[in-house]
Amino acid sequence: MSLETRFESMVMPQLDAAYNLARWITRNPHDADDVVQEAMLRAFRFFGDFRGTEVRPWLLAIVRNVAYTWLDKNRSSDTVEFDEMAIPGVEAERPYSSYSEQNPEVIVLQSATSRLVNQAIESLPVAYREVIVMRELEELSYKDIAAIAGIPIGTVMSRLARGREMLRSSLEVRMRKAS
Amino acid sequence: MSHADTAMTEAELIRHATYYRASPALQGRIRTSLRFVRSPGRFDGWARGFAMAATVAAVAVVSWKGALLAAAPAADDELAREVTTAHIRSLIAEGHLHDVLSTDRHTVKPWFSGKLDFAPPVEDFADAGLRLTGGRLDYLAGRPVAALTYAHQKHVVNLFVWPAQTPRDVSPVALSRQGYSMQHWIEAGMSYWLVADVEPRQLVSLANVVRKVP
Numbered sequence: 001m002s003l004e005t006r007f008e009s010m011v012m013p014q015l016d017a018a019y020n021l022a023r024w025i026t027r028n029p030h031d032a033d034d035v036v037q038e039a040m041l042r043a044f045r046f047f048g049d050f051r052g053t054e055v056r057p058w059l060l061a062i063v064r065n066v067a068y069t070w071l072d073k074n075r076s077s078d079t080v081e082f083d084e085m086a087i088p089g090v091e092a093e094r095p096y097s098s099y100s101e102q103n104p105e106v107i108v109l110q111s112a113t114s115r116l117v118n119q120a121i122e123s124l125p126v127a128y129r130e131v132i133v134m135r136e137l138e139e140l141s142y143k144d145i146a147a148i149a150g151i152p153i154g155t156v157m158s159r160l161a162r163g164r165e166m167l168r169s170s171l172e173v174r175m176r177k178a179s
Numbered sequence: 180m181s182h183a184d185t186a187m188t189e190a191e192l193i194r195h196a197t198y199y200r201a202s203p204a205l206q207g208r209i210r211t212s213l214r215f216v217r218s219p220g221r222f223d224g225w226a227r228g229f230a231m232a233a234t235v236a237a238v239a240v241v242s243w244k245g246a247l248l249a250a251a252p253a254a255d256d257e258l259a260r261e262v263t264t265a266h267i268r269s270l271i272a273e274g275h276l277h278d279v280l281s282t283d284r285h286t287v288k289p290w291f292s293g294k295l296d297f298a299p300p301v302e303d304f305a306d307a308g309l310r311l312t313g314g315r316l317d318y319l320a321g322r323p324v325a326a327l328t329y330a331h332q333k334h335v336v337n338l339f340v341w342p343a344q345t346p347r348d349v350s351p352v353a354l355s356r357q358g359y360s361m362q363h364w365i366e367a368g369m370s371y372w373l374v375a376d377v378e379p380r381q382l383v384s385l386a387n388v389v390r391k392v393p
Contacts, residue, residue: 007213015201015205015206015209016198016199016200016201018201019199019200019201019205020198020199020200023199024199029199030285030288030289032199033202033205033208033298034298034300036201036205036209037205037208037209037212037298038367040209040212040213041209041212041213041367041368044213073391111195113192113195114195114196114197117192117193117195117196118196118197121193121196132193136190136193136194136196137193137196137198164189164190167189167193168189171189171192
């Protein structure tokens with residue numbers, strides 16, 4: 001099988017996974033488009049050297065790299081070093097206005113619950129947001145997440161626990177406001 | 180929100196989170212850009228030949244670049260004329276400079292979708308003295324292209340963008356026609372032409388701003 005055919009049959013089916021991760025990291029559909037396009041081009045260039053069996057984690061690691069480069073360029077404070085033990089909500093992050101909150105066409109497509117959950121996840125610092133998305137939406141193993149994010153499995157687990165905790169309190173606040 | 184919702188655990192709630200999927204337009208864009216990488220053209224074949232023959236990879240790169248530069252001028256010369264004409268036309272024709280007038284890239288970028296078969300990268304570099312003022316469609320190299328307009332001090336700057344015919348990046352080349360300076364380069368599958376009535380040296384730094392080269 002040619003490289004092109006293999007790429008089409010192995011990598012292209014993971015395009016949604018790539019987009020979903022990029023969309024959640026950048027929190028914006030246009031930027032996610034750019035990130036995914038660049039990531040797919042890079043993936044194609046590296047594909048000849050790909051020796052693994054699991055395409056999705058390999059591709060997502062590329063997407064994540066491109067997305068972080070994008071974050072560095074566009075809002076450096078988003079990737080600012082953070083203290084693992086910091087109090088929820090006080091991490092230094094650029095004041096952020098949700099794309100979905102400002103675009104009516106997105107709002108009508110989402111149920112009230114989805115909207116709250118989406119906004120709560122979007123408000124998490126990126127280091128927590130990405131592990132939550134990879135675990136809960138992408139259903140990746142701890143091992144895969146560790147490999148993609150380049151962190152130890154123990155850190156994956158602690159970020160997940162902490163991310164869920166932050167998400168829970170954020171959701172409580174949002175639901176109280178909504179009811 | 181019903182009371183039942185608040186009783187849900189965050190694990191149950193998270194199932195309501197949106198799984199975003201790539202749009203058909205994005206899929207199309209990616210397949211288009213891959214096609215340039217896919218079909219090994221003449222240059223690609225040369226590059227591989229050099230790579231195999233040369234013991235040092237760098238030698239292959241230099242040779243390949245040499246081949247491209249030698250092959251480039253005739254086509255670039257014709258294009259440079261077209262680009263200059265397009266730039267001048269945008270300045271003299273009333274209301275031709277912008278189809279979409281906005282300093283917000285989130286307004287300019289979506290404006291192009293549906294009008295072009297590719298999505299041009301749209302960025303504002305106001306911090307570096309290159310302020311996005313809008314965009315329009317133009318026609319160059321026998322195809323519709325994106326024209327992004329910027330203001331640099333009192334100068335109008337046009338940036339033309341369209342998918343490149345070659346997947347290889349090409350470093351900026353300086354050209355000038357009728358007193359207008361141009362910078363042309365290829366990056367990540369896109370062909371760029373930057374043009375303005377400024378000194379060539381000044382345009383080099385503007386090109387660096389666009390290319391995010393420090």
